[in-house]
Amino acid sequence: xxxxxxxxxxxxxxxxxxxxxxxxxxxxxxxxxxxxxxxxxxxxxxxxxxxxxxxxxxxxxxxxxxxxxxxxxxxxxxxxxxxxxxxxxxxxxxxxxxxxxxxxxxxxxxxxxxxxxxxxxxxxxxxxxxxxxxxxxxxxxxxxxxxxxxxxxxxxxxxxxxxxxxxxxxxxxxxxxxxxxxxxxxxxxxxxxxxxxxxxxxxxxxxxxxxxxxxxxxxxxxxxxxxxxxxxxxxxxxxxxxxxxxxxxxxxxxxxxxxxxxxxxxxxxxxxxxxxxxxxxxxxxxxxxxxxxxxxxxxxxxxxxxxxxxxxxxxxxxxxxxxxxxxxxxxxxxxxxxxxxxxxxxxxxxxxxxxxxxxxxxxxxxxxxxxxxxxxxxxxxxxxxxxxxxxxxxxxxxxxxxxxx
Amino acid sequence: xxxxxxxxxxxxxxxxxxxxxxxxxxxxxxxxxxxxxxxxxxxxxxxxxxxxxxxxxxxxxxxxxxxxxxxxxxxxxxxxxxxxxxxxxxxxxxxxxxxxxxxxxxxxxxxxxxxxxxxxxxxxxxxxxxxxxxxxxxxxxxxxxxxxxxxxxxxxxxxxxxxxxxxxxxxxxxxxxxxxxxxxxxxxxxxxxxxxxxxxxxxxxxxxxxxxxxxxxxxxxxxxx
Numbered sequence: 295x296x297x298x299x300x301x302x303x304x305x306x307x308x309x310x311x312x313x314x315x316x317x318x319x320x321x322x323x324x325x326x327x328x329x330x331x332x333x334x335x336x337x338x339x340x341x342x343x344x345x346x347x348x349x350x351x352x353x354x355x356x357x358x359x360x361x362x363x364x365x366x367x368x369x370x371x372x373x374x375x376x377x378x379x380x381x382x383x384x385x386x387x388x389x390x391x392x393x394x395x396x397x398x399x400x401x402x403x404x405x406x407x408x409x410x411x412x413x414x415x416x417x418x419x420x421x422x423x424x425x426x427x428x429x430x431x432x433x434x435x436x437x438x439x440x441x442x443x444x445x446x447x448x449x450x451x452x453x454x455x456x457x458x459x460x461x462x463x464x465x466x467x468x469x470x471x472x473x474x475x476x477x478x479x480x481x482x483x484x485x486x487x488x489x490x491x492x493x494x495x496x497x498x499x500x501x502x503x504x505x506x507x508x509x510x511x512x513x514x515x516x517x518x519x520x521x522x523x524x525x526x527x528x529x530x531x532x533x534x535x536x537x538x539x540x541x542x543x544x545x546x547x548x549x550x551x552x553x554x555x556x557x558x559x560x561x562x563x564x565x566x567x568x569x570x571x572x573x574x575x576x577x578x579x580x581x582x583x584x585x586x587x588x589x590x591x592x593x594x595x596x597x598x599x600x601x602x603x604x605x606x607x608x609x610x611x612x613x614x615x616x617x618x619x620x621x622x623x624x625x626x627x628x629x630x631x632x633x634x635x636x637x638x639x640x641x642x643x644x645x646x647x648x649x650x651x652x653x654x655x656x657x658x659x660x661x662x663x664x665x666x667x668x669x670x671x672x673x674x675x676x677x678x679x680x681x682x683x684x685x686x687x688x689x690x691x692x693x694x695x696x697x698x699x
Numbered sequence: 700x701x702x703x704x705x706x707x708x709x710x711x712x713x714x715x716x717x718x719x720x721x722x723x724x725x726x727x728x729x730x731x732x733x734x735x736x737x738x739x740x741x742x743x744x745x746x747x748x749x750x751x752x753x754x755x756x757x758x759x760x761x762x763x764x765x766x767x768x769x770x771x772x773x774x775x776x777x778x779x780x781x782x783x784x785x786x787x788x789x790x791x792x793x794x795x796x797x798x799x800x801x802x803x804x805x806x807x808x809x810x811x812x813x814x815x816x817x818x819x820x821x822x823x824x825x826x827x828x829x830x831x832x833x834x835x836x837x838x839x840x841x842x843x844x845x846x847x848x849x850x851x852x853x854x855x856x857x858x859x860x861x862x863x864x865x866x867x868x869x870x871x872x873x874x875x876x877x878x879x880x881x882x883x884x885x886x887x888x889x890x891x892x893x894x895x896x897x898x899x900x901x902x903x904x905x906x907x908x909x910x911x912x913x914x915x916x917x918x919x920x921x922x923x924x
Contacts, residue, residue: 295809299798306797306838599792605754606789607852608782608810610775 296613300620303600307593311625314586318629321579322672323636328571329664330637334656336561339365342486343524343553345417347533350374350382350540351522353547357563360556363394363522366404366487367652370396373519378545383523385539387532390415392524395499398458403444405458405492407499407520413439415526418486428452429479433495437478441489443649445480452477456492458502473502485655496520525550579672583679586625590618590683594690601691611691615684622680623673630669634661704730704860704892705751709760711918712750719758721746722918726910730765730859733883733893735903738912744896747912748864751894752785753777765859782810786853786891788882790865793849796838800848803837804855811856822851825885842869843878850882854889861886863895867902879905 304311343364351359352372361367383391392415395407406412413424413431424431429452431439438456445451454477475494483489500518527533533552540550601614641659648654705728712721721743728734738744749755750762753769762769765784772780787793794803801819808816820830826847832840840848846866853861863882867875879895879902886893895906903909 295806298802299795299806302795302797302802600795602789603793603795605778606752606781606787607807608778610778612775 296616296620297624300617300624303597303617304621304624310589310593314582314589314625315628315632317582317585318579318626318672318676319632319636321575321582322630322633322668323640324578325572325575325668325672326633326637326659326665327640328568328575329668330641330659331654331656332564332568333664335564335654338485338655339557339560341419343416343418344421345415345526346524346553347527347530348525348537348540348550349522349553349556350525350548350550353549356549356551356556357560359522359549359551360553360560362396363524364487364553366396366491370521372547373521374523374548375546376518376520378543378548379520379523381545382525382540382543382548385536387527387529387536388525389528390526392416393496393520394522394524395496395520397521398460398499398502400444400456400458400492401448403441403448403490403492404487405494405499407494407496409433409496412493415524416488418484418488422484424484424488425482426479427482429477431479431481433493433498434478435495435498435501436474436476437494437498438475439479439481439493440477441481441491441493442483443489444492445477450477450480452480458492458494460503473498490649580675582629583626583672583676586622586676587679587682590622590680591686594683594686597687598690601687605691609691611688614691615688618684618687619677619680622676622684626673626676627669630672634659634665702730703727703763704732704765705894706763707760710750710757710762711759712746712755712757719918721750721916723747723760723915724917726915728892728894730892731890732907733886733905734895735906735909736894736896736912737898737900737903737909738896739898742912743916743918744912745864747916748787748862748896751862752787753781779810779812782807783813783856784859786856786858786861788846788849788853788861788863788866791842791845791869793852794837794845796836798837799834800837800840801833803848804852807852807855813856815857816855817857819851819855822854823848825888826851826881843874846870846878847881850885854885854891857889858891860892860894863893865897866895867897867899875899875902876905 349359349363351363352370352374354371358368358371362370379391379393382388390411392412393409396404398405410431410433416424426439427442429439433439440450450456455474456477457474475498481488496518525536527536537550537552540548604614604617638659641656645656645658648656705726707723707726709725710721710723711719713719736744746755750757751764751769753772756770767780767784769777769780794800795806798806800823804819819833823830823832828844828847832844832848837845837848846869849866861882866882867878870878883893883905893906895902
């Protein structure tokens with residue numbers, strides 16, 4: 295009865311009620327979005343690269359190396375000489391290495407020069423390897439293996455000719471059109487930046503940069519440089535020792551990072567930003583609920599007749615109090631539901647954009663346990679904020695209110 | 700069941716200390732009768748009705764409604780007693796405008812916890828309202844229709860006492876007499892005591908007895924409500 299009455303009463307004031315719901319929805323949207331993006335970012339970043347024990351690059355920030363080598367965010371500061379790579383790859387502790395060379399692009403998608411080892415050793419998610427859906431993962435001198443998004447967006451299939459551009463802007467200023475590539479393979483969707491990458495061989499990268507006046511591949515490799523390389527160890531226990539060795543490498547200034555450690559450093563950096571965002575969204579929510587409280591207080595005057603009728607037919611002042619609280623709860627629940635709906639829609643709408651710009655792969659928002667927690671907290675806060683109007687109604691119910699005029 | 704529907708003894712009430720606005724030494728309304736209480740505004744009319752309904756409590760003296768000393772009941776019990784035993788019709792705004800007529804009547808029955816409420820459809824027919832008003836929003840009815848639904852609402856729990864506070868002032872003269880007759884006719888069917896409060900003396904002829912609040916109330920201070 296209480297809920298039915300609250301519903302009908304709110305419906306009779308649906309204009310102001312809808313505005314209340316909207317403002318609560320927006321604040322819940324902000325609150326949930328912060329939480330959702332945080333979770334999804336961790337999830338997405340955490341599952342992008344697994345099974346790699348060390349990432350080696352030129353000396354610089356740990357985070358920077360992680361971001362450009364794995365997430366294709368930002369640009370490398372310096373390169374690694376090929377002989378340094380070979381020396382380190384020959385270390386007895388090393389099981390496998392995958393060289394990475396970045397710097398070119400194809401119609402806005404990053405081009406990664408690598409070796410065939412990439413397709414055998416790259417692991418993501420729950421230790422899954424890269425699957426090929428079309429063609430073969432063979433790079434050769436002219437082959438290009440493209441990620442699922444590249445294939446889908448540019449509508450490429452195997453056999454297609456592609457031309458690479460120097461630089462990583464949307465449109466490269468210098469095109470390597472004297473050396474076209476042929477798509478030899480298309481990778482299955484992984485939900486990682488691999489989907490947005492064009493893979494070619496290191497030889498091919500050198501070839502297009504040096505032109506065709508190179509006599510032999512051996513000559514070419516002599517002054518080749520790469521951006522970074524992934525290292526798999528024979529035993530995990532050796533990671534710290536090898537890391538130290540690489541950091542003290544005499545040939546050139548290098549650094550090795552443990553992906554997990556670098557990621558946790560990233561989260562530490564972001565934690566304070568998250569905290570600020572959370573406080574702000576909490577304040578936005580509070581102001582929305584205070585707005586609701588104000589609306590309810592303001593409407594008390596015009597509701598005196600309503601309260602009088604209820605009192606006349608035997609409603610206790612407590613019932614009146616609970617009626618106002620029930621209305622607040624209804625508004626808040628509607629607002630929360632709408633807010634969650636908004637997050638869901640926004641997560642679907644911004645998926646492609648987040649992936650392309652930030653390499654962040656998010657799944658559509660589905661309210662989970664944390665949403666329930668937030669819902670509970672928001673409801674509690676709404677009940678608290680409604681105490682003032684509810685007490686007002688209670689007092690109006692206590693007083694001489696049978697006037698009915 | 701007591702013989703008197705309302706019995707006041709040495710009643711004193713003031714909204715502020717040292718300022719009595721209502722003082723009635725003795726006043727009875729016999730059970731089953733209809734009483735016309737004349738009182739201009741400011742005579743303490745509303746205050747008296749609040750006291751009889753148990754919304755306000757007297758500073759001194761006693762009020763018995765249908766033999767029940769209403770002031771001695773605790774708040775919750777008083778509200779339940781009012782819901783069950785007293786029906787009230789106001790000048791206007793008797794119904795929740797956003798509920799249907801049926802829901803308005805149902806709500807009153809629920810609060811009265813009556814296990815034997817009158818049949819809403821039959822009641823509306825007796826009040827010469829079309830049956831289809833049941834499903835209409837109370838706020839959409841004409842004032843006259845609303846006032847008649849208000850009688851239905853007041854009678855649905857078979858109360859012993861029906862209080863009408865200026866119920867006709869929003870109606871025109873022709874409708875006024877018809878309304879009073881309808882109200883008394885319906886109350887008479889259930890042997891309900893009627894306390895009808897109005898400043899309009901021309902209506903007094905419909906009732907068994909008449910009282911004047913300005914004569915009853917011996918308080919020196921007049922309270923403007």
